[in-house]
Each structure stands twice: as structure tokens, then as C-alpha cells.
Amino acid sequence: MDKLRVAVIGAGYWGPNLVRNLRNSPDWDLVAVCDLDPARAAKVIGDRSTVAIETDVSRLLEREDLDAVAIATPPRTHAAIAIAALEAGKHVLVEKPLASNLEDARRMVEVAAAQNRALMLDHTFCYTPAVRHIRQMISDGVIGDVLFVDSVRINLGLVQPDVNVFWDLAPHDLSILDFILPSGLDVGPVTATGADPLDTGQICVGHATLPLPGGGIANISVNWLSPTKIRSFVVGGRNRTLVWDDLNPMQRVALYDRGVEVTKRPDDLAERKQVNVSYRMGDIHVPALREAEALGLMVAEFAAAIREERAPLTDGHSGMRVLSVLHAIDESLATGQPVAPHKEVTV
Amino acid sequence: MDKLRVAVIGAGYWGPNLVRNLRNSPDWDLVAVCDLDPARAAKVIGDRSTVAIETDVSRLLEREDLDAVAIATPPRTHAAIAIAALEAGKHVLVEKPLASNLEDARRMVEVAAAQNRALMLDHTFCYTPAVRHIRQMISDGVIGDVLFVDSVRINLGLVQPDVNVFWDLAPHDLSILDFILPSGLDVGPVTATGADPLDTGQICVGHATLPLPGGGIANISVNWLSPTKIRSFVVGGRNRTLVWDDLNPMQRVALYDRGVEVTKRPDDLAERKQVNVSYRMGDIHVPALREAEALGLMVAEFAAAIREERAPLTDGHSGMRVLSVLHAIDESLATGQPVAPHKEVTV
Amino acid sequence: MDKLRVAVIGAGYWGPNLVRNLRNSPDWDLVAVCDLDPARAAKVIGDRSTVAIETDVSRLLEREDLDAVAIATPPRTHAAIAIAALEAGKHVLVEKPLASNLEDARRMVEVAAAQNRALMLDHTFCYTPAVRHIRQMISDGVIGDVLFVDSVRINLGLVQPDVNVFWDLAPHDLSILDFILPSGLDVGPVTATGADPLDTGQICVGHATLPLPGGGIANISVNWLSPTKIRSFVVGGRNRTLVWDDLNPMQRVALYDRGVEVTKRPDDLAERKQVNVSYRMGDIHVPALREAEALGLMVAEFAAAIREERAPLTDGHSGMRVLSVLHAIDESLATGQPVAPHKEVTV
């Protein structure tokens, strides 16, 4: 099977990771790297290489030896580059978030559909073996109805002038929720709080609560100011609870066969008796997951979606659902009120 | 120095812990245990003992060989028992929460003042060496201005018919905040969210955000449905960040000399440049704290306050501040709005 | 069922733990505490108690209201006290090690047999739910043939003038091995090394290797000088490996369904090819064990053995097997040679 030919646009923070994974992939032939600064592109490519360096996106898109582009430029530039690439007939992989506003995002999705080209979001975490496993455990009913989700993603972070901490970190949590929940990221009115205690001009610490269908809630905590790094994600279910600790390679995922069982209903409460709950103290099960770099699996999915002429697992629609919740978070931060996310308009 | 004479009222869930610590204390002579069920009292006392068993609080309070009582009965009974004991001239230690409503609490504080007797709250965690250390690190300026507090207190819990998960668990977090923050529990409008996904009739999972003076925020997560037990408490400061993990006896408290430093201000943002932040990646310092049961230190403080004729460290006023925030949480849960806690009326 | 009547002899380091557990037990009535120092005995008993204080063992043993004694005096005194007690018709529980030499130990076992009284060793760890589970997993074949055991038991310890670190700590490891291995503590020649780098007069750091039947080995590391506390015990088997970390209450025992599988034998090696091993990377299973204080389960077994007129699970013979290996360790330390433990002479 011939390799697909790809160029990476943007050799800054994330681009080198894409370059490395595309180069190591059996699916991809990295043809060119494009950056305004040719020295930065050259550095990413390294010595003794014949990968091309481009400094102009238009010129890059004129190349005939390209099937696809991977865009790792700042979010506000995504829409223009992606649409140009799609109109040039290239498949497009774009870094999260899809765009800096919903209107741009919707146009990108529309052009991809019109051009019949793949538009894929690099929601990297959805390609980790851990998240694939969580999705499976939910869809198989092992976890049961989701009662609560607690996601904590904190570390010292790069305070950025044009986005707050939610826009930087929460796309990971939101895209994971979209991926694992049976109904996707279909949440009720979002309550978000945050603070900028160092007076940087951006919210640096934030918490958001998302009501889930069925009565549960998801909570997302993001923080740029924490000297400790935590990436924990807990899915509490009616049958079992799953804990994913991404910084514990010996035991990333653990499934607890424990929980609370309610055997009487609140109408018994009239009698002022204890609600009849019992605890199930069952075993813990730690599945053997393969250790694989998520980005490698992500670029494989990009190739597979193109070859099979189907939508990628994390397509433009998932990117739009994530954007909708980010906008609701911003509005809740501004007003102090719960805010319902815009439902995605089908395109 | 003669021992002070004490009785424990309530031999249910928490009473046996008070009995054990009062018996082991050089300050206290446990004279009696009082419970409606004499067999339960006898079981707590054990064989070959001359500690008295009482089944009636009025009769107990008539005893002349009693300096103080410790009340471990359900919250709604606290006010009546405590006021009777204070009026009988006994000093009073009461389990948290102080009372089931602010009006009762205020009367308890007033009677204690009128009778010139100690009214102490068993805010147990404030007596742990860890919390004492945190308070010191804040008052010494080692941590610096508090930017954020994250408190997580989750475990399988006993769903109760008359209180939600905030009333059960958050008094711990709130009393700690009251104890360590320079201005005590003086917080802005509280935003609380919660869920009862098992339909028990009570909120079982909850999150509350409390704005702190100076622009920071404290977040409290409580959960009765989690099969994993977490008790972590993080205080992020301008100078250093302190992490308290109460389930890690080898390293309960760690002080991180790391953080974000802002060297430019948001007015630079007009130029669309990165905010100029830098990271300080300093060392971690783990202080040697003595291992001591907090309840033992708490009963020692009760004796010391009586002997020195001063207010205990965790007195009725601290109990009222905690109650005010609990009420604000309940109102925020009911309305979806941020709710400012009632400021305590000086009595 | 009437309680059995017991006295504790020795109110020093370990005695108070026995007192507490016997008092809390439904099986036992603590009648007296005996110590040369009556103030020390009184302190252990506490106020408002009618438990008797004795200062003379002979007088204690004349009491008619005693079924058994628990001996927590220094090891060199065990034999005389235990034999006197057995001859007075009392059942005997003795702290580890059974005695300070094998000859004394053998006499104790003989007298217990002649008097038809229980002689039980307080091999506390054998009564933990963890060790009971390990024994079960081995006898059920879940672990398979034992390939290796690694036991590490280190912490700051009290350097003692009359015993080295092996005699202080290794009885725990050896009694556990005796309890869990299908053939008991039936080991080959022991190789022990040690050091006294602070020149205290006693070996403070030690390592011992014990060949197991079937070709495996057990290694025991003990250390009085380590500021970190480790109590880990790993049983590597042909089918699965079990890790017991006694300081991790959330996950004391984990069973790894992983290992090495050999599919070719060394005669293939003539061809200088890789031995054909494959890895099995299966799941990890963490069983739900009840949390119970081992000492409480130990005193329950003492009562049960007396009532059922049978040998206790950790009887005098197990104590003698442990002593035999301790002597072999001492001889290996002195000579630098592997030393076979004396096989226990049947009595």
C-alpha cells in the first residue's frame, strides 16, 4: 500500500511532535514542512534530509505531491488555512481547538463536506489506549449509567495572551467526554467559575460543572498555576467506577467494583429513617493496556479515514461540540449564571 | 494538676472515639457515658470498669462530679443538649456541625457567653499537625498571598436522610479554611453545584467555589459515591504551594518552591504578545511533622481553654461561620446563583 | 459462651497492644496485668478499672481465675515464664521469638505437649487478611510454583544490645514464609550478609537468601538505619506474581497475571539461539480484603484453639522452625558460608 503524502504547517510548539509521528508512521510520507521561518522548519527536519521546506502556504498547497496537510498554527489562523487546503483538494488535520469561534468552525465543516475531504481534529487523548478502553467499558455496560465524572488537569502552564486556561486545557477533557459518553457531549447548562489571582489578564484557575443526561454531573478543574502535575479522570458509574491516572504508567486505568447501592427510595424518608444504602466492596481490576503514543495512533486514524473514505473518529462535528461548551463556559464566567451550550446546527 | 471530669453524651458513631481519647488523656477523667441505650454505652466502656452509665441527659447534668460534657448526638439535638449543659454550668464540646441552623447556633454562643463557659467545636482536622503547619506557613508569609485552594474529600459515604453531602463533609474543609486563612472564612458569593444521580433524596456529589479576599478562589469537592478515598488539600500561594495529602503518612505535607512569576502586566497585551511569565522550578520541602492523633490534641485544647479561661481555638464563632457558608451552599444549589454567606452577627 | 480469662505479663513495648486487643475481644476477659513495675502496669490499665495489677509471676500463676497468659517480656525470659505457666495449667501465648535458643524452645514445646496446653506464638503478620489471602492463593494454585520471594522490612529501628537486626525483624518474614509455603519453612543452606557501619556492636543492615524447594529463592532484607519505611513482600510464581505492600491501604495486595513463559529448553542453547521466552502481559487484580487489626484476629485464634482443643495456627513448632533459620543466619554471618538450618526434631 502506498504511503499517503503529507505536509506539516507550523513548526512551533506542537508541529515537531506531528513531524516525528508522521515520519515514524508506516502510513505517511512526510513531504514538506511549512513555516514562515525557514530556519525553524529546517531545525525540525534535521540534517541529511530531503524533506522540503516551504515558507508560503499558498505555494505549499500548489504542490501536486500532497494528499493532506496537518495544521499546527495558532487557533485564529486555522480556518483560513484549513479552508484553503480543503479547496485545494487536500485532506486536513487540525490542532485543537478547531477554530477560535463557532462561525469559522461551521464554515470549515461545510467546506470539508462540499469538497468531500476529511476534516479531522487532533483530539489526541481520544487515541490513547486508556480512553479507548473507557469508551468500551461504558458502551459494554460494565460501568453502567454515568453518575459523575471528575477531571483534573493541572500543572504549571504557559499563560497565554489570547486564551484563558479553559480554552488551553479543557478541550482535552471535553473531547474525551464527547468520545466516551453514549450521547456525546450533550450536556445541560454549564456553571463555570474562575480566577486570575496574579492579574495576568486571563483566567488561570477554573472549575466547570456540566450536567449530564440522566442526572449525573461532570466536573472539570483546570489550572495553570499548580506546581504539581495532575491528570486524573474518574468516571463513576452505577455498576463500577473507573479511575484513569495518566501519570501512573504501571496502572493507568483501574476499575473498581465498588459502590453504593440504594435499596429504598426517598418516599421512605417520610419515616425519617436512614436511606437504605449498602456498600459493595468488590475487587479492583487493572486491565493490561498496550503502551503506545497516542499521536501515532491518531495519525494512523487520519490515514485510515482517508483510505476508507469515512469520517474520522474525531471529526469537525466533535470539534464544534467542544467549541460550543467552551463558549458556554466563557459566558458563565462572565455572567455568574449557568449557560446552556448551543446545540450544533447540522450542516 | 487535677484532671478535669467529663462525660460523653452519645455512644453512637463518633462517641467511642471521644471516649477513647478522653480516657487516654492526662487532662481528663472520664466519669460517665450517656446514651438512651445503656447496652450501647456499656459496650463503649467495656468490662471491669467503674465509669458510670447514664441514660438521661437531665440526670447526667445533675451530677456534681462533672466539669464538662462532650456531645456526639445527631446535629438537630445539639442546641438543646448544649444549652442545658451550659446552663448547668458545664463546659461543652460539640461535634460538628455546631447546630442544624444558624438561629440555634447563635443561641448556643449567647448562652455560653452568658454562662461564661467554654463552647468548643470538634473541628478535628484543625488539630492535626498538618493543618497547624499550614496555618503557620501562611501566617509566616512562606506561602504568600493565597491564589487558590483545592480541597477534595471523597469516599464511599453513608447517605443520610437529613443532610446532603456538603453538610456531612464540607464542615471539615470550611473549618480548615477558617483556621488557616488570615481573614478566616471571609468569602464572597458561593457557587455550588451538585447531583443526586442515584435518586436517594440527597445531593451525593457536590462542588463549591468560594471567592477569597484578594482575587483567589477555593474549590471544595465532596462525594459520597467514590470508591476511591481522596483527602487532598492544596494551597497555591504567590511564593510557594503547599500540598497536604492526608493519606500519605510518609509525606503528608510538601511545600513546593515553584510557581509562575508575572513580570509584565496585561497592558502589554495590546501588542498581542505573550504575557511575560516565567516558571520557578525550585525544590520541594517536606517538613517533619509529628504523628499524633488529632482527637488527642483536640481534647487537650479543650482542657487548656478551660484552665486558661480563654476561648478555644475552634469556638462557637468559627462554628457559626462554617454554618453560614453551608447555608449559602444550599441556597446556591437551589437557585443556581452565586450566594453571599450571611456575615456572622457579633453576639 | 463464657469469656476466657487471661493475664498479660509484661507492660513494656508490646504488652499494651495485647492489653488493648484482649480488652476489645468478645472472647477474652482481661483479669490482670503483671509487671515488675506496678506503675507501668497501672498506666496500661488506665483509670476507673478493676483489672488487677500483679508484680510477681509466681503469685499471678497461683490465681484460680486465669485460663491463659500472654507473655510480652524480653526473649531470654520467655522459656522460664512460659514453662511455669504451662505447669500451672495455663495456656500460653508468647511474643516472637519463641525463645533465645533452640534448646529452650524445645523444652517449651515439650512441656506444652505434656501438660496438654496450647502454646501459641504471636506471629502477628500471619493473621493479617493479606497473609491469609497469600496462603490461599498459593494453596489454590493461582500463583503456581513459587519462583522467588522478596521481602523488604526496613525502617529506623531501635538498635538493641542483645539481638541483631535479623532477630528483631526477620521473625516476621520467616513466620510468614512458614505460613504460606506449601512445605513450610523448609529451606536449603542460608547465605546471610550484614554490616554494622555505625559500630554499634550489632549487625544493623542485613540480607539473607534462602533456597526454596523446587529451585526458587527467598530474599529477606532487614535494616534498622533506613529513614524510609518499607514493608513489601513479593511472591513470584510460575502462573502469577503477588505483591503485598503493607503500607498501601488502598491496595495492599495485587495479583499480576504477568510473567515469563519458557517454551524451549536449554538444550536449544547449543545453537546459540535466544531462549524462547515470551511475556504474558495480563491484567492486575486487587482483591477486596477486609481491614482488620491482625492482633485482634490473633487473640481470636488463641481462644478458638483453646476451645477446640487443637494446635493454634502458629504453634510452638512454627516458632522452632523460625528459630532454626535465625541460628543458621547467625552462623552464615560469622563464617561467610551458606549454612543449612537444623531440621526440627519431632518432640
Place this chain on the structure above:
Amino acid sequence: MDKLRVAVIGAGYWGPNLVRNLRNSPDWDLVAVCDLDPARAAKVIGDRSTVAIETDVSRLLEREDLDAVAIATPPRTHAAIAIAALEAGKHVLVEKPLASNLEDARRMVEVAAAQNRALMLDHTFCYTPAVRHIRQMISDGVIGDVLFVDSVRINLGLVQPDVNVFWDLAPHDLSILDFILPSGLDVGPVTATGADPLDTGQICVGHATLPLPGGGIANISVNWLSPTKIRSFVVGGRNRTLVWDDLNPMQRVALYDRGVEVTKRPDDLAERKQVNVSYRMGDIHVPALREAEALGLMVAEFAAAIREERAPLTDGHSGMRVLSVLHAIDESLATGQPVAPHKEVTV
């Protein structure tokens, strides 16, 4: 400064890691990769590259555009390749162990000296920030005299037909000891035990004790059969104890200001009193170490040693000291006796 030109010989297990680090290094220009199997070399190099592929070492060594070679072939081939390269005027980096016997090793060292070329061992761990820090803490006297070292290096490992587990894993521990101890790897008679419980033809589980100058001991535990991965290294000193846990990136190194202090000497023991020891329960200090890949720092040292015309930090002599102890371990395994390592003959 011009880059130095290098070729990697051996594209099997470790070669790709050398290729990656040499390519990413500002010091090195990777000219060629040499392997008997050109497809394997091509795979390591990747697409769109002009790095040369060689299949014959002699032909490779004839190239004039080469300053150095890095040898990652099986140990028994090291001597012949290294000597040919040195005689061709190339500097040589060789994987551990230096050679498969001391005689070969000595010849390699002699030829390097005669040719005035660098001969460096890839003792990778010596280039980790953690080991550099440990060396500093010992040489600065922060740790004090070394009382004990415990090194545990266990995991599922590739059972190999021509080396036992000590030859596979212990070179890491031994090279670290050689690097950090003030007198290098100058140890007394070595006691080693081991087992091959799966009958693979090679010792798969082993323990070795090495007496240190001054009365302390080092213990090394290696194991190919363990499903858990442990890499812990503890240096217990008279003043402080350092714990290095390489699998804990948040806290790789911790320095414990705790220990045992002896204030009386054993001659007091005649009186049968407790040795007068006290514990110091000081703080724990976790230094901020930079996170850097050790292999990258190692190839930088190789370049620096060549440019500065000095011996590399881990030179052929260190490789010979490690080999001497490995041979002593093998002899102790065979005889059951403690065996003194051959002291290195100066060349």
C-alpha cells in the same frame, strides 16, 4: 564549531536510541549506520534521508568522513570491532559491558591508549541528572560516610542465552557505584546468590552484597521475572539518606535528614544496657533536577572528551572495574563463597 562525524554500528535493540540521540545532538553529524542487514539499517534511518547505509565494518572504517563510531553490537563482538576502529584512528563509544571478558577489555584499553583515542563506555545512568546529583551530595559531605546502598532493578526481562541477569542488569548498578563512591568501585569480597527457577539455563533472579570501604555494604537485586518494574537506589549515609526512584518523575531524588545517632560505644554493652541511639526525624528535601534524556547528555560528553582531548567520565578503566565485579559475582555464584574482585591492573 564543526560537528563531529559519527557512525553507529549495530541497528538492533539499542542502536536506534543512539541514532536518535546523535541526530538530535548539536555536537554530532550522523554519517552512516552499519548493520549486516541493510533493511534494518534503512528502517532506523527512515525515509528521505541521505545518511549512508553500510553492511561491512571494514568498509565503514575506511571512510575518511568519520571521526568516531558508536558500537551497539553483542558484547562478544565489542573487542574486535572496537580495536579495529581505534586502529583506524576513530574514537570509540561502546555499549556496556565493555567486553565479555577481562582480557579483551584490557586489550581495548591498551589499544585506545596507544592510538591516543577516546574509549568511552555508555554507562548511561551516570549521565542522568539524578546520579550527577548523588555524586555531588556524596562528594560535598551532605550524605556523609556511606553506610549502606540498596539497589533494586527488576522487571520482566529478556532471558538471554549467553549472559545471566547480573551481566544484563548489574552493569548499571556497578557503574553507578563506581561513579558516585569517593573511592570508586573498590569493594571487598562479593557474596552472590541466584536462581534459575524456570530452568532457562541462566540465572534469572540474583542478589549480590558488596562490602564497602569503611564497613558499609551495598546490595544489588536484579530480576528478569518480576512483572512489576522497580528501579530504586538508596544511599544511606551517616548524615543523611538519599532515595532515588527513577520511576517517579515528580520526585526522583529525595534527601532524608533523618537517621540513627549513636552516642555510646559497644564497650557500654558489658553493662547490658541499651545502646544509646537516638533518632533524628528531620525534614525531607527534594531537589529540582532538570529533566533531560541521559543518552543525550552521554553523547555530549563523548564529544566534549574528544574535543578537550581528555578521558571521558566513564572510560575504559571504569568498564574494567565493572567487569571485575561481574566476574567475582559469577565465581561466587559457582562456589557459594565470597570472592574478591581482581583489582584492575594499570595499563
